[in-house]
Amino acid sequence: MSETTTAAELLPVGSDDYSRAALFLYREAQLLDDARFEDWLETLHDELVYEMPVRQSVMPKDGTGFVDGMTFLTETRNSLLTRVRRLQTEQAWAEQPGSRTRHLVANVLVERGAAEGELNVTSAFLVTRTRADLPYDFFSGERRDVLARDGERLLLKRRQILFDQTVMKSYNLSIFL
Amino acid sequence: MAVNPAGLLDLSLADGVELTQLIDEPGAHISRRIYGNDEIFELEQDRIFRRAWNFLGHVSELPNPGDYVTRDLAGEPVVLIRGDDGEIRAFLNSCRHRGMRVCRADRDNVSYMRCVYHGWSYSRSGDLVTAFAEELYDPGRLRKEELGLIPVTQVAIYRGVIFGTWDAEAPPLEEYLGDMRFYLDLFLGRTDGGTEVVGAPQVWDVSTDWKFCADNFTGDNFHLYTAHGSVVDLGMLPPDPMSLSYGYLVRAQGGHVLHLVPGPPDPSFEYFGLPRDLVPQFERNLDSVQLGLLKDHAWSVGTVFPNLSFMQVMVQGDIGGPNVTFLSLRAWMPTSATTTRVFSYLLLDRDAPEQFRRDSYEAYVRTFGPSGIFEQDDMENWEDCTRVNKGKIAQRHGLHHGMGLHLEPDPSFPGPGQAWPGSYGERTQLSFYGEWLKWMTHERPWAS
Ligand code: FES
Numbered sequence: 048m049s050e051t052t053t054a055a056e057l058l059p060v061g062s063d064d065y066s067r068a069a070l071f072l073y074r075e076a077q078l079l080d081d082a083r084f085e086d087w088l089e090t091l092h093d094e095l096v097y098e099m100p101v102r103q104s105v106m107p108k109d110g111t112g113f114v115d116g117m118t119f120l121t122e123t124r125n126s127l128l129t130r131v132r133r134l135q136t137e138q139a140w141a142e143q144p145g146s147r148t149r150h151l152v153a154n155v156l157v158e159r160g161a162a163e164g165e166l167n168v169t170s171a172f173l174v175t176r177t178r179a180d181l182p183y184d185f186f187s188g189e190r191r192d193v194l195a196r197d198g199e200r201l202l203l204k205r206r207q208i209l210f211d212q213t214v215m216k217s218y219n220l221s222i223f224l
Numbered sequence: 225m226a227v228n229p230a231g232l233l234d235l236s237l238a239d240g241v242e243l244t245q246l247i248d249e250p251g252a253h254i255s256r257r258i259y260g261n262d263e264i265f266e267l268e269q270d271r272i273f274r275r276a277w278n279f280l281g282h283v284s285e286l287p288n289p290g291d292y293v294t295r296d297l298a299g300e301p302v303v304l305i306r307g308d309d310g311e312i313r314a315f316l317n318s319c320r321h322r323g324m325r326v327c328r329a330d331r332d333n334v335s336y337m338r339c340v341y342h343g344w345s346y347s348r349s350g351d352l353v354t355a356f357a358e359e360l361y362d363p364g365r366l367r368k369e370e371l372g373l374i375p376v377t378q379v380a381i382y383r384g385v386i387f388g389t390w391d392a393e394a395p396p397l398e399e400y401l402g403d404m405r406f407y408l409d410l411f412l413g414r415t416d417g418g419t420e421v422v423g424a425p426q427v428w429d430v431s432t433d434w435k436f437c438a439d440n441f442t443g444d445n446f447h448l449y450t451a452h453g454s455v456v457d458l459g460m461l462p463p464d465p466m467s468l469s470y471g472y473l474v475r476a477q478g479g480h481v482l483h484l485v486p487g488p489p490d491p492s493f494e495y496f497g498l499p500r501d502l503v504p505q506f507e508r509n510l511d512s513v514q515l516g517l518l519k520d521h522a523w524s525v526g527t528v529f530p531n532l533s534f535m536q537v538m539v540q541g542d543i544g545g546p547n548v549t550f551l552s553l554r555a556w557m558p559t560s561a562t563t564t565r566v567f568s569y570l571l572l573d574r575d576a577p578e579q580f581r582r583d584s585y586e587a588y589v590r591t592f593g594p595s596g597i598f599e600q601d602d603m604e605n606w607e608d609c610t611r612v613n614k615g616k617i618a619q620r621h622g623l624h625h626g627m628g629l630h631l632e633p634d635p636s637f638p639g640p641g642q643a644w645p646g647s648y649g650e651r652t653q654l655s656f657y658g659e660w661l662k663w664m665t666h667e668r669p670w671a672s
C-alpha cells in the first residue's frame with residue numbers, strides 16, 4: 048500500500064478478500080503467541096522478503112528516518128526456518144525459558160496487489176513480551192505485507208516492519224514480529 | 225580528583241574497601257563489586273571515560289560539509305559536524321546560553337547549528353555567529369568570540385574512526401592506540417579506500433554493566449560452545465568444542481587486546497574469507513607480517529580500551545548458507561551502573577565487490593545485533609551476570625578468571641605485544657581488568 052492509495056481502492060471491511068487477509072493476520076498472531084512456529088513457517092511464501100529497517104530520529108524534512116541499507120532483520124524463508132530450528136535446539140538460551148508474547152494487530156487495510164491474486168495489507172501492531180520476572184517489553188509499528196494466493200490459502204510473500212523505536216528499548220529481538 | 229604523592233588517585237570506596245582489592249590480575253580473581261555499582265560507575269566516568277580516547281563515529285557518517293551526527297561522550301551529548309573546510313569537529317551539544325541541546329536529530333545537514341530555545345546560532349565550525357536581539361546587550365557584554373560551542377578537548381581520526389577525549393593531557397591518539405594500530409590496520413587499513421559504514425548503526429539498550437560486553441569482546445572465544453550452543457547444534461560451527469581453540473590471545477600496549485583464530489585448512493578461510501579480488505590491495509597496504517596474519521586467520525575479536533570492540537568473523541547466516549565474513553565495530557556506552565547503550569556498526573571495505581557487500585550484510589544482521597542468532601544469547605548472559613553480581617552474599621566471593629594462565633607468551637609470534645598460544649584462555653580478559661584498575665587508580669594511566 049502506498050501513500051497514493053485512495054480510500055476508494057481499499058477493499059471494504061467484510062468483503063471476501065478483506066476478511067481473508069484479516070483472518071490471515073489474526074491466525075498468524077495466534078500461531079506466534081502459541082509458539083506454533085512450525086505451523087507459522089507453513090504460512091510463508093518460498094520467495095518471502097522480510098525486513099525490519101533501522102530507524103533514526105530525524106527532522107521531518109528528512110522523512111521517516113528509516114535507514115537505507117541497515118536493518119534489525121533481513122530475512123528469507125530459509126533464515127526464518129533457521130531461527131525456528133534454533134529455537135528447537137536445547138541451547139537457545141534467549142528463549143529458554145521462553146518469552147510470552149501477545150501480538151495485537153489492528154487498523155487492517157487491504158488493497159489489490161500488483162500481481163494477480165496478491166493483496167497488499169498494512170496493519171498496526173503492538174507486541175508485548177514478558178519473560179521470567181522481567182518487566183514488559185513493547186514492540187510497536189506498522190507492517191506492510193504482501194499476501195499471495197496459493198490455491199485456497201494466502202501466504203506471506205513480503206513483510207516490511209516499520210518499527211516505532213530508533214533505539215530498541217529491548218535487550219534482544221528473540222521473538223518474531 | 226584527589227591525588228596522592230605516589231601518582232595514585234584516591235583508592236578508597238565509601239565503605240573503606242580499596243580499589244586495588246577488587247582486581248587481582250596475577251591471582252586471576254575479579255571482585256563482583258566492580259559490576260552494577262553506582263559508586264564504581266561514577267568513578268569510571270571520572271577516571272576512565274572522561275580521560276580516555278573514546279569512540280565517536282566514522283568519517284563516512286559525515287560525507288558532506290554541514291553533516292552532523294549526535295553521540296554521547298562520557299555520558300554527555302556531543303555533536304560531530306563536518307565544517308566548510310572539510311574538517312570534522314566535535315562539540316558538547318549544549319548551547320552557551322541556557323544549555324539547550326543544539327543539534328537534536330540523530331543526523332542532519334545544517335547551514336548553522338541553531339538553538340531552538342532563543343535562537344543562538346553557531347557556525348559549522350562551532351563559532352557563535354548570531355544571538356537573539358544583540359542590540360539589547362551592553363556594548364562589549366556579549367563576547368561572541370568567547371561563546372562558541374565547547375569543543376571536545378581532543379578529536380582525532382584513525383583509519384576513518386573518529387575518537388575524542390575530554391582530557392587535554394591525554395597523549396595523541398596514535399600513541400594511545402600504540403602498537404594496537406598494527407592489528408587495527410588488518411581490518412581498517414588493508415584496502416586503498418578504507419572502510420565505510422553501511423547505513424547506520426543498530427542501537428539498543430541492554431540492562432548490563434558495560435564491562436561484561438567489553439570482557440566478552442576482549443576475545444572470549446571459549447563461550448562459543450556453550451553460550452552459542454544452539455548454533456553448534458544447527459551445524460553452523462564445527463561439532464568439536466576445541467576446534468576453535470587454536471590461534472592466539474594478544475595483548476597490545478595500553479591494554480588493547482584481541483584474539484586471532486585460524487580457520488580450518490581450507491583456502492576459503494584464508495584472509496578471513498574476504499573477497500580474493502582485494503588481495504592485491506592487502507599486499508599493497510599491509511606489511512609482510514600483517515599480511516601473513518591476515519592470510520592465516522579467519523576470526524578475530526578485540527577491544528580497544530575502554531569500550532570500543534571490533535570483530536571480523538566468518539559466519540553462516542542461515543542453514544545451508546555460505547560462510548561469509550563481516551567486520552563490525554561496537555561501542556558499549558555505559559548509561560548507568562546497570563545499563564549500556566550498544567552501537568553496532570557494519571563496516572565494508574569501500575572497494576568490496578557488490579555481491580560480497582550483500583552477503584556480508586546479511587550474515588551480520590542474521591547473526592549479530594539484537595536479533596542475531598548468536599548475539600541474542602549474549603545479552604541473556606550479560607544481563608543476568610549484572611543482576612546477580614549485585615548481591616551482597618555473592619560479593620563475598622570473587623570471580624574466577626584463571627584459564628590458560630600457565631602458558632607463556634609465544635616468542636615466535638611475529639606481531640607486536642604479547643601473544644599467548646591458543647585462543648581459549650583468560651589472558652585478554654585479565655589484561656582488560658588490569659588496565660581498568662590502572663585507569664581507576666593512576667593519575668597518569670597512559671604513562672604507567
Ligand atoms: S538556550 Fe540556546 S539560545 Fe537560549
Ligand SMILES: [Fe+2]
Nearest residue numbers: 451598599602
Ligand atoms: Fe557471544
